[in-house]
Amino acid sequence: MPKLTIDGKTIEMPKGATILQAAQALGVYIPRYCYHPSLPVSGTCRMCVVEVEKTAKLQIACATEIADGMAVRTDTPAVKKARRDVLEYLLINHPVDCPICDQAGECFLQDYYMDHGLHKSRIAPGDKIRRSKRRAAGKYLTLDNERCILCTRCVRFCDEVTRTGELTVSGRNDASFIDMKEGKGVDNDYSLNIADICPVGAFTSRDFRFKARVWFLKKTGSICTGCAAGCNIEVHHNEGIVHRLMPAPNPETNTWLCDRGRMTYKVLRAGDRLSKARIKKGSMEPEPALRQAAHLIDDAAHRAGPESVAVLGSPYLSLEDNLAIAELASGSIKTGALCLDFSCEQGVKDGILINKDQTPNANGLKLLRARYGGLDQNALIGLINSGRIKLIVAEARALNSLREKLRDLSNIPTVILALAKSDLDFDSDCVLPYASYFETEGHFVNYKGRIQKTAAAVAAPEGVQPLWLVLSKISSYTGAPIKIEDTKAMSAKLSEYALGKSVIPAICKPGSIAAKSTRE
Amino acid sequence: MAYKISERTLAEIDRLLKIYPQKEAVLIPALHEMQKEAGWIPEEAMDALGARLNIPYARVKGVVTFYTMFNRLPMGRFHLQVCRNISCHFAGAAGMLRHLEDKLNIKEGETTEDGLFTLSAVECLGSCGTAPVIAVNETYHENMTVEKTDRLLAELRAENNSD
Numbered sequence: 001m002p003k004l005t006i007d008g009k010t011i012e013m014p015k016g017a018t019i020l021q022a023a024q025a026l027g028v029y030i031p032r033y034c035y036h037p038s039l040p041v042s043g044t045c046r047m048c049v050v051e052v053e054k055t056a057k058l059q060i061a062c063a064t065e066i067a068d069g070m071a072v073r074t075d076t077p078a079v080k081k082a083r084r085d086v087l088e089y090l091l092i093n094h095p096v097d098c099p100i101c102d103q104a105g106e107c108f109l110q111d112y113y114m115d116h117g118l119h120k121s122r123i124a125p126g127d128k129i130r131r132s133k134r135r136a137a138g139k140y141l142t143l144d145n146e147r148c149i150l151c152t153r154c155v156r157f158c159d160e161v162t163r164t165g166e167l168t169v170s171g172r173n174d175a176s177f178i179d180m181k182e183g184k185g186v187d188n189d190y191s192l193n194i195a196d197i198c199p200v201g202a203f204t205s206r207d208f209r210f211k212a213r214v215w216f217l218k219k220t221g222s223i224c225t226g227c228a229a230g231c232n233i234e235v236h237h238n239e240g241i242v243h244r245l246m247p248a249p250n251p252e253t254n255t256w257l258c259d260r261g262r263m264t265y266k267v268l269r270a271g272d273r274l275s276k277a278r279i280k281k282g283s284m285e286p287e288p289a290l291r292q293a294a295h296l297i298d299d300a301a302h303r304a305g306p307e308s309v310a311v312l313g314s315p316y317l318s319l320e321d322n323l324a325i326a327e328l329a330s331g332s333i334k335t336g337a338l339c340l341d342f343s344c345e346q347g348v349k350d351g352i353l354i355n356k357d358q359t360p361n362a363n364g365l366k367l368l369r370a371r372y373g374g375l376d377q378n379a380l381i382g383l384i385n386s387g388r389i390k391l392i393v394a395e396a397r398a399l400n401s402l403r404e405k406l407r408d409l410s411n412i413p414t415v416i417l418a419l420a421k422s423d424l425d426f427d428s429d430c431v432l433p434y435a436s437y438f439e440t441e442g443h444f445v446n447y448k449g450r451i452q453k454t455a456a457a458v459a460a461p462e463g464v465q466p467l468w469l470v471l472s473k474i475s476s477y478t479g480a481p482i483k484i485e486d487t488k489a490m491s492a493k494l495s496e497y498a499l500g501k502s503v504i505p506a507i508c509k510p511g512s513i514a515a516k517s518t519r520e
Numbered sequence: 521m522a523y524k525i526s527e528r529t530l531a532e533i534d535r536l537l538k539i540y541p542q543k544e545a546v547l548i549p550a551l552h553e554m555q556k557e558a559g560w561i562p563e564e565a566m567d568a569l570g571a572r573l574n575i576p577y578a579r580v581k582g583v584v585t586f587y588t589m590f591n592r593l594p595m596g597r598f599h600l601q602v603c604r605n606i607s608c609h610f611a612g613a614a615g616m617l618r619h620l621e622d623k624l625n626i627k628e629g630e631t632t633e634d635g636l637f638t639l640s641a642v643e644c645l646g647s648c649g650t651a652p653v654i655a656v657n658e659t660y661h662e663n664m665t666v667e668k669t670d671r672l673l674a675e676l677r678a679e680n681n682s683d
């Protein structure tokens with residue numbers, strides 16, 4: 001392997017590596033705009049120039065291959081001057097409207113200017129070339145052509161990652177700008193990644209625009225529950241409000257994050273988020289409603305026997321919550337009509353990230369099924385359609401997923417757990433709210449069998465509790481408690497029943513995710 | 521209105537596709553063919569060409585807008601291209617351009633109402649030794665003066681009338 005020195009430090013790197021990669025490995029930071037580790041190299045911005053001994057001119061670190069005996073310097077006066085010149089050049093027509101720019105605070109132009117520029121502008125503001133300030137670029141993006149530094153990261157993303165090719169550099173020299181088809185936008189499933197990789201405030205997220213100043217945001221490592229991929233994410237929030245989800249790149253799961261996944265936080269503040277229970281269409285505090293639910297269960301079990309109560313697991317719920325569901329059925333109600341069978345076809349759908357399985361925890365259910373058994377889905381549907389079931393306890397989306405195969409549900413009472421009113425596409429006389437996975441911890445098993453954990457980034461609405469605790473309380477009211485009253489009891493049960501003691505420590509700890517940001 | 525690439529151009533595209541290992545390479549010659557036919561490249565033509573080559577529209581547009589010689593608006597019958605680069609500038613190109621603007625009553629980049637003339641300022645035409653130069657479509661008119669431009673306009677008008 002070639003051995004080289006960078007600023008006097010020696011490193012050996014595989015053949016074909018670039019100076020920038022070698023520097024990165026040594027912990028020497030070389031400023032860059034167009035280079036992005038997950039995109040093909042373009043070498044257009046010249047921000048990464050370094051001095052290489054025995055070469056006449058400065059070389060770009062991102063595209064220069066290392067060679068044995070190479071001596072690189074990143075801190076000479078020539079390099080410093082080149083960086084300053086590149087910055088001055090990039091800022092010639094830049095509007096510098098940082099006060100109203102969403103990127104401010106995480107802008108590579110701001111940061112590098114402070115580190116390497118600090119020059120006085122020689123261009124009067126009136127002489128700058130003006131461009132369009134807010135062009136809608138698809139469902140999720142806005143393009144400010146004035147702020148663009150033409151690094152072409154966005155173009156390469158659409159060309160090489162999504163292969164949808166929506167973007168191009170139109171025109172040439174000082175007349176060039178990022179362009180797309182008139183009346184069209186960036187319409188792929190990963191468009192918001194462009195807001196991340198754009199080093200400046202040219203592409204910004206329409207959803208996040210003007211919502212928060214980035215330096216106020218707190219970051220919590222977590223897991224996306226949008227599909228079976230189990231992408232690692234960072235939840236950005238402030239004062240109890242989630243403002244955006246960002247990818248937390250992890251070679252085991254994801255580099256990017258899909259647009260649908262990014263929007264999953266919307267349920268938290270959607271107008272129809274349930275923060276109260278709904279009993280017979282009237283609002284009720286969650287606590288007293290639990291007693292009502294317990295009463296429904298007792299009533300059905302007494303009148304038609306415990307077997308008349310069907311209990312459904314849900315691939316949308318965490319291991320914790322499903323474990324409580326299984327315990328409620330087998331330990332408390334003592335019914336055999338438990339169904340944990342929700343598996344469906346899995347695998348990456350588009351060659352990038354999005355999984356064919358749009359639920360996050362079908363594999364978690366499999367783990368529990370191995371322990372608790374239960375009916376397979378068709379058997380349960382048969383039971384319900386035969387009229388022998390007198391009460392269904394289920395999470396809303398899981399029951400929705402069976403609706404096509406079920407006959408009329410209108411005369412079977414239900415106890416439904418739901419995050420939002422829109423989760424329900426049927427009527428229920430007893431709907432109980434629960435804490436989302438932005439508000440409580442929960443384990444999920446992704447399509448590869450990786451067990452990961454969400455983190456509580458913000459607090460749930462007052463009185464709203466994790467689903468497993470809701471069920472635990474209901475079981476106490478029925479007089480046959482499942483005895484999982486706190487997190488300690490829950491994790492003990494989880495390691496004992498669901499995962500086996502040996503598996504638990506292997507869980508990826510959020511926060512300890514090698515949280516290299518995709519912004520790079 | 522959907523744009524239809526002519527049979528002739530389609531045949532040329534097919535011929536070129538066999539020669540070049542990368543289909544992107546066919547873009548420029550194909551665009552030249554299309555421009556030869558209509559005098560300019562409409563937006564719909566970029567769409568049609570992209571679809572034909574299975575290249576995103578944006579890629580085609582990037583190429584068309586990069587090369588100033590691809591016209592993106594309908595052109596007059598005579599495209600007057602006044603060189604404005606250094607040699608021609610020193611030899612009086614700026615005055616000639618202004619003169620033509622006055623004479624034709626249009627600004628640089630515009631086309632006369634009768635569709636006869638389009639006036640452009642262009643970069644070096646590679647004929648600095650005979651500056652200043654005006655190219656009319658593909659023909660060079662060298663060592664130009666203001667008087668010679670008047671004569672040139674008259675000749676072109678006459679040519680148009682005789683057709």
Ligand code: SF4
Pocket residue numbers: 094095096097098099101102103104105107108109110147200201202
């Ligand atoms: S892109 Fe950066 S430098 Fe430009 S206005 Fe936004 S924050 Fe300021």
Ligand code: SF4
Pocket residue numbers: 147148149150151152153154155178197198199200202203
């Ligand atoms: S819009 Fe952003 S990512 Fe795209 S070229 Fe401009 S600065 Fe780069």
Ligand code: FES
Pocket residue numbers: 031032033034035042043044045046047048049060061062063
């Ligand atoms: S990062 Fe190397 S040229 Fe842009």
Ligand code: FES
Pocket residue numbers: 603604605606607608609643644645646647648651652653
């Ligand atoms: S400058 Fe006009 S032909 Fe070269």
